[in-house]
Every structure is written in C-alpha cells, then in structure tokens.
Amino acid sequence: MKNYYDVVIIGSGVAGCFSALHLPKEMDICMVTxxxxxxxxxxxxxxxxxxxxxxxxxxxxxxxxxxxxxYENDRESVDMMIKSSAEVIHELIDYGVAFETRDGELLYTKEGGHSKPRILHFKDETGKAITHTLLVKTLENRHVRVFEETTMVDLLVKDEHCIGVQIESPDGLLNLYSKFVILATGGVGGLYEHSTNYRHLTGDGIAIAMAHGVAMKDLSYVQIHPTTLYSEEPGRRFLISEAVRGEGGILLNKAGERFTDELKPRDVVSKAIHEQMEKDNLPYVFLSFAEIETDVKERFPAIYERCLREGYDITKEPIKVVPAQHYYMGGIKIDLEGRTSLECLYAAGEAACNGVHGANRLASNSLLESLVFAKRAALDIAAREDTFEPVFLSSKEYQDGRELLEERREKLKGVLRNE
Ligand SMILES: Cc1cc2nc3c(=O)[nH]c(=O)nc-3n(C[C@H](O)[C@H](O)[C@H](O)COP(=O)(O)OP(=O)(O)OC[C@H]3O[C@@H](n4cnc5c(N)ncnc54)[C@H](O)[C@@H]3O)c2cc1C
Known part of the structure; x- marks a missing residue:
C-alpha cells in the first residue's frame, strides 16, 4: 500500500463519498473505512x-x-444548507438516485417538526439508495483508492499541521501521509447500550481529534429518537422512521389511548414517551399504523418485513416502541468550508459540527447537511491544493505524540455520558 496521497478520507458514508466525488480528478485520494x-x-x-x-x-x-x-443553531450554516439543497438534490438525481415521483413530479413527504412536506425519499430506504449510488460513482474513479476493514487509530501532526493518519489494517499498522485529511467518521451510537447506529461507530474521529486538542462544539447534544422497535436482545436498535408518524402513525399507551402530538420535534416526543412509560410502568409504548392512508406495505417495505420477522404484522396490530440514541449534533468544530482548528484537517458529516442543527436536529436534515458541507470541504481543498508539500514524521516524533494520545482518549466517553 502506498503511503502518500493528496487527500486521505476516513469513512465511506455519504460525507466521505461526496467529498471524494468533488475532489479534482488529478488528485490522488485514499478512502479508508x-x-x-x-x-x-x-x-x-x-x-x-x-x-x-x-x-x-x-x-x-x-x-x-x-x-x-x-434556536441554538448557527443561522449562517442553516442558510447555507437550505440554499445549497436544490443543487445537491439535482446532483444526486444526475448520479442516478431515483427519488419517488408522482405524475412525473418529485413527491414530498413530511416528518415531525416540519410545517410542510419537503422530504424526498425512496420507499423507506432512502439512505441505501443514495449511498449505494455514491459509492458506485466513487469506485468508478480511478484516482480514489478505497480500503475496507482499515481503521484510523491516530492523526499525524507536525508543526500544528495535520500531515496524515495512522491506520490499522489486517496487514498491521501503517502511517499514511497526505496534504489533507477529511474526517467523515460518523456518529457515536456505538458508545451507547441502546442506539440505532452501527456498533462500530464509536466517535473515533471525534475522540482522536479531541486528543490532539482540535476544537469541539456542542459535545453534550445527543439526539434520542422517539421510536425504535422494542427488543430485549442486545445490539443495534431498529428504527421506526419518523415518516411513519408523519404519514399518520399514532402513539398509544397501554390502555390504547393517544397521549401526545406525534409530530412535535424528536426531543419533545421522546420526553412524552418516557413519561408515559413511567406512568404505565412498561419499558415501551405502542405505535399504531391503522390511521395511515397509504398502503403501509408499499410505503414502508423494510419496516413491514422487519416487524413481521419480530412477530408483528403492522397492517393489523400496533408495535412496541422505545426511544434510543440516534444522532450526534455535536462534534469536531468546523467552519462553513469544513475546516477544523487544526491546519489541513477537515471534518464532514455527523462527526463534524458547525451548529447547523443547534440543540436538536430536524428530521431528514442530516443527509442533506452531510452532503452540502462535505462538498464545500472538497471544493475548499481543491482551491488550496497547490500550496502544500509532503511532510513526514520521524519515529521519535511519532512515539512522543502517542503517549499523550492514550491519556486523553478516554475524555470523550466521559463527556458523552455527562460525567
Ligand atoms: C437508523 C438511522 C436512520 C436514519 N435516517 C435518516 C433519515 O431518514 N434522514 C437523514 O437525513 N438522516 C438519517 N439518519 C442520520 C444519517 O444517516 C447520518 O447522520 C448520516 O448518514 C451520517 O453520514 P456520515 O457520512 O457522516 O457517517 P456514516 O454514514 O455513519 O459513515 C461513517 C463512516 O466512518 C467509518 N469510520 C468510523 N470510524 C472509523 C475509523 N476509526 N477508521 C476508519 N473508518 C471509520 C465507518 O465505517 C463509516 O464508513 C439516520 C441514521 C440512522 C442510524
């Protein structure tokens, strides 16, 4: 494996892929995941x-x-996200993402916290439709080399510049040097017992950047999603999309009575569910699909199948749901171009924070935000690429940095658990 690139991207979600796709073809790029x-x-x-x-x-x-x-959001970031949204969606459509349409027009749906329909979707698998398409496009690019099962374990820093990363792969540890690094390592759900996130998403980018003294923002803002399928088994919680409530799904207590406005923002609905669980002395409440006017099997095929496997037919009966950790509003502080406080280090997606979500994310804003600011980071790098020369660390410099790192890495876990 070669050890010098123009840009190293950590993470292969929408933020990682979209930044790769917006870097110039002349650049030599490595993406590890x-x-x-x-x-x-x-x-x-x-x-x-x-x-x-x-x-x-x-x-x-x-x-x-x-x-x-x-109202804790950074207005400039929100403005940028909204004004860039149509362009990003058109790019996705040009790449081949097939959002739902009706009579040839894009079909908009609604979720909690939205005053009107403005959400594009592909069945209940929008993320898969977008990310699969972006990955295929990324892999078609010869200038992007992609390495799976490869974990970033450290940043390489010299003279207050990020000059690469250390990775661990099945072949062992390796230093990858680069002019720029983009951290697109996603959220922190793997640190929680109950989360909708993949278990391997443990805030690595955030923890490692923090250990190097990179500025952070809104670290205590963690979003709890109101409705995940209740299970007594350990592991990732299966999400019951906000769109279910957006399209008429009703929350019920143990007496079968409605107890809240299902379309309030997530934190408000999660709180109402917790209070109801306490009143009912149960570890869940119920979600009924009975009032939904569209064909639920057609509109929510993945949810239908999964619930059926767990013993519920959503066309006939309510399911048990419970709130769980879902999204991280905080993270590595970035500006509008994705730059962090460490020179040549960028961050994008859920690992990054420019205040666009404030204290609580509005449903379906995170894919959009990830794409908008990952693209801006890539364009910023493209504009300054020529001004940087390769820099390498001596082994002594590397060893000295590592000892400090171990000591500070535990910090993040404490912050997230409000210790
Ligand atoms: C169940 C669920 C449903 C959701 N629904 C919606 C929705 O409908 N609309 C919406 O807008 N948002 C939704 N979200 C949120 C949204 O999906 C995420 O916020 C967004 O996809 C984050 O993209 P990302 O590229 O930043 O991170 P991710 O897609 O999580 O990618 C992170 C990447 O980093 C890699 N990585 C992590 N650590 C390391 C490391 N140390 N070394 C190497 N690689 C590393 C991972 O392997 C992964 O490839 C949902 C989230 C979940 C969990």
Whole structure:
C-alpha cells in the first residue's frame, strides 16, 4: 500500500463519498473505512432527505430547523444548507438516485417538526439508495483508492499541521501521509447500550481529534429518537422512521389511548414517551399504523418485513416502541468550508459540527447537511491544493505524540455520558 496521497478520507458514508466525488480528478485520494463499504449509518437512513421545495419555502424551512434546534443553531450554516439543497438534490438525481415521483413530479413527504412536506425519499430506504449510488460513482474513479476493514487509530501532526493518519489494517499498522485529511467518521451510537447506529461507530474521529486538542462544539447534544422497535436482545436498535408518524402513525399507551402530538420535534416526543412509560410502568409504548392512508406495505417495505420477522404484522396490530440514541449534533468544530482548528484537517458529516442543527436536529436534515458541507470541504481543498508539500514524521516524533494520545482518549466517553 502506498503511503502518500493528496487527500486521505476516513469513512465511506455519504460525507466521505461526496467529498471524494468533488475532489479534482488529478488528485490522488485514499478512502479508508472501518468495516465493509455498506456498513455505515448512511445506508440505514429510512425517512428521507430535505430540500427547499421552492424559494417560497425558505422562511418556513429556516424556522422549522431553528425551532427544532431550540434556536441554538448557527443561522449562517442553516442558510447555507437550505440554499445549497436544490443543487445537491439535482446532483444526486444526475448520479442516478431515483427519488419517488408522482405524475412525473418529485413527491414530498413530511416528518415531525416540519410545517410542510419537503422530504424526498425512496420507499423507506432512502439512505441505501443514495449511498449505494455514491459509492458506485466513487469506485468508478480511478484516482480514489478505497480500503475496507482499515481503521484510523491516530492523526499525524507536525508543526500544528495535520500531515496524515495512522491506520490499522489486517496487514498491521501503517502511517499514511497526505496534504489533507477529511474526517467523515460518523456518529457515536456505538458508545451507547441502546442506539440505532452501527456498533462500530464509536466517535473515533471525534475522540482522536479531541486528543490532539482540535476544537469541539456542542459535545453534550445527543439526539434520542422517539421510536425504535422494542427488543430485549442486545445490539443495534431498529428504527421506526419518523415518516411513519408523519404519514399518520399514532402513539398509544397501554390502555390504547393517544397521549401526545406525534409530530412535535424528536426531543419533545421522546420526553412524552418516557413519561408515559413511567406512568404505565412498561419499558415501551405502542405505535399504531391503522390511521395511515397509504398502503403501509408499499410505503414502508423494510419496516413491514422487519416487524413481521419480530412477530408483528403492522397492517393489523400496533408495535412496541422505545426511544434510543440516534444522532450526534455535536462534534469536531468546523467552519462553513469544513475546516477544523487544526491546519489541513477537515471534518464532514455527523462527526463534524458547525451548529447547523443547534440543540436538536430536524428530521431528514442530516443527509442533506452531510452532503452540502462535505462538498464545500472538497471544493475548499481543491482551491488550496497547490500550496502544500509532503511532510513526514520521524519515529521519535511519532512515539512522543502517542503517549499523550492514550491519556486523553478516554475524555470523550466521559463527556458523552455527562460525567
Ligand atoms: C437508523 C438511522 C436512520 C436514519 N435516517 C435518516 C433519515 O431518514 N434522514 C437523514 O437525513 N438522516 C438519517 N439518519 C442520520 C444519517 O444517516 C447520518 O447522520 C448520516 O448518514 C451520517 O453520514 P456520515 O457520512 O457522516 O457517517 P456514516 O454514514 O455513519 O459513515 C461513517 C463512516 O466512518 C467509518 N469510520 C468510523 N470510524 C472509523 C475509523 N476509526 N477508521 C476508519 N473508518 C471509520 C465507518 O465505517 C463509516 O464508513 C439516520 C441514521 C440512522 C442510524
């Protein structure tokens, strides 16, 4: 494996792929990913991806995002995300993503916290449709080399510049040097007992960057999703998309009574469910599909199949649901171009934070945000690429840095658990 690239990207979800696709073809790029290419949270996204449906939607989209985020959002970031949304969606369509349409027009759906329909989807497997397409396009590019089952274990830093990463692969440890590094390592759900995230997503990029003193933002903002399928088995929790409630799904207590407005933002609905669980003295509440007007088997095929395997026929009976960790609003602090506080280190996607979500993410804003800011990071790198020469570490310099790293790596876990 060669050990010098123009750009090293860590992570193969939507943020990693979209940044790779927007880097110039003349650049030599390496993308490494911890497990197989199809094992990223991007593949799991069910509900959809937001888009500004017309210029008239701007104010409402802004207000919905700010309201969900408790007005703690960075307005400039939200503005950038909304104004870039149509262009990004057109790029996806050009790449071949087949969003649902009706009479030849894009079909918009609604989820909690949205005042109007503005979410594009492909059945209940939007993330798979987008990420598979982006991965195929990425792999078609000869200038991008992709390594699976390869884990970043450290950043290489010299003279306050990021000059590469250390990776661990089945062949052992290796230093990969590069002009730029993009951390697109996703969220932190693997650190939680109950989460919808893949178990291997343990906030590695955030922890390693933090250990090197890179600035962080909103570290305590963790989103709990109101509805995951209740299970007594350990492991990843299966998400019951917000779109189910958006299309008429009703939450019920043990007496079969409705107890909350299902379309409030996620944190509000999660709190109402927790309170109801306490009142009912049960570790779950119920979600009924009976009021949904569309054909639920057709609209939510993956949810239908999964629930059937767990013993529920959603066309006939309610299911048991419980809130679980779902998304991380905080992370590595970035500016609008994806730059972190460490020179030549960029971050994108769920690992990064520019305040776009504030204290709570509006449903279906994260795929969009990941794509918008990953693209901006790539374009920023493209614009400054020529000004950097290769830099390498001596083995003594590397060893000195490592000792400090071990000591500080545990910090993140404590922060996330509010210790
Ligand atoms: C069940 C579920 C449903 C969702 N539904 C929606 C939705 O409908 N709409 C929406 O907008 N958002 C949704 N989200 C959120 C959205 O999917 C994610 O926020 C988004 O996909 C994050 O993309 P990403 O590229 O930043 O990270 P990911 O797609 O999680 O990718 C992270 C990548 O980093 C790699 N990685 C991590 N650590 C290392 C390491 N140390 N070394 C090498 N590689 C590493 C991983 O292997 C992976 O490839 C959902 C999330 C979940 C879990």
């Amino acid at each position: 911890k497990e197989q290419l199809n094992k990223s949270d991007s593949f799991l996204a069910q509900g959809g991806i937001c888009v500004e449906t017309s210029a008239d939607d701007y104010e409402a989209f802004m207000e919905d995002t700010l309201k969900a985020g408790h």
